[in-house]
Amino acid sequence: MGSQRRSVPHDWEWFTKGRYGAFLHWGPYAELGRGEQALFREHLDQREYEERACRWNPQQFDPRQWAYVIKKAGMKYACFTTRHHDGYCLWDTQYTDYSSARQAPGRDFVQEFVDAFRAEGLRIGLYYSWADWRVPAFFDGPDRDPEGWEAMRRYMHGQVEELLTKYGRIDHFFFDGAWPRSYTELGSPELLRRMRQLQPHILINNRLGAADPGQGSHADGGEGAGERSDMGDFGTPEHRIAAEADRLWESCQVTTWRLWGYAYGERWKPADAWLDLLCECAETGDGGGGNLLLNVGPQPDGQLPAPFVERALEIGRWLDIHGEAVFDTDGGSLTEFVTRxxxxxxxxxxxxxxxxxxxxxxxxxxxxxxxxxxxxxxxxxxxxxxxxxxxxxxxxxxxxxxxxxxxxxxxxxxxxxxxxxxxxxQRLWSGDPRRIAEWARTRGTTVFVGGGPERL
Known part of the structure; x- marks a missing residue:
């Protein structure tokens, strides 16, 4: 309990000291208002969704306002969804015309995000989905469609290289959606080597494909589903907090009850529940605790939802006074303190x-x-x-x-x-039970009041 903080490379110290980041799930799915995965979960008509996505034009998107709120909230970095599983790209990519730059907005949203958040002194993270629900080859894989699969792999690798060459220093990279592909099928080892050539300081997460074809990976980072446990710089437990002993970790959590993308009628968790997630991450595990990547799904017009802003700023004011108890800490849980x-x-x-x-x-x-x-x-x-x-x-x-x-x-x-x-x-239900026996013996040895000298 409460051991010294794990040693990390100098370029990664910002991550362990920062503790608290924003996850921003945003794209044309926000217009549907049922989360980021409505296309698949409701198996909508692909062409209708695509046509609607191409018309999506968020006139109120101002990343400077996003960055201002995130900074005032006490967050130290932010991760932006450049392409989610629906395949729509939020930057000016040369590999497809299905993007915010080539369709109705005519804007490179990734560039605008990077510029605004960097100006506020925030570290830059980019999210990229391996999966594209529009492309059969991703799900057929190399055995069923070798030619299509190879084209898909070139597409994914090329887009990641774009993201790491067009926008300056990128500090944090979050892969997602590897299922059902393995790390060898995805070419994760080769891609990681290339990413480190382009950005030697970068932190890359662990969602890099299953250990064997067909095993797949799960949204919690792959535990129990065959994920290669030795790949990636940090673990990504999802909707839960779980420490990793041998590497950095970052719990990704929603501010609502369930969905990551904007949803009409979604319920919001109170500010104290958000703060408790942050404090639990700081406290949990040996080696210095972990990070919290706390999500918001901006509205379809590009504005941050008012309930998010209100709660985020409330926590920011708390951190102005109490931040030393959270940021750059060495973990905690020194003594038994659950009752307080x-x-x-x-x-x-x-x-x-x-x-x-x-x-x-x-x-x-x-x-x-x-x-x-x-x-x-x-x-x-x-x-x-x-x-x-x-x-x-x-x-x-x-x-x-x-x-x-x-x-x-x-x-x-x-x-x-x-x-x-x-x-x-040693805590409740763990450690050496003899210490509990000695403590109980101070009362006596029987089930009767007073303990008594007689035994059971």
Missing amino acids: GRQTMKGNCLYLIIRFWDGRPELRLADLTSPVRSVTLLTTGQPLAFERQGEDLLIRGLPAERPTSLFPVIKIECEGRPETNAWGK
């Missing part, structure tokens, strides 16, 4: 992120063995009285009213790196 909230660490400091504020003036933190220098209610800047009782720390003077509508944070500065005992390192 979450923990993160940085250097000599332990941060208590209080999800459940009980309004009582005293908080007992068990199993922190390190000597403590100071305790501060970070939310208000108020110094708090504290007392050491063995391996317990009693913190006093807490206000009755929750000092923020989101999560109050207590900062504990220790004389050295925060340390814990066996109870902190």
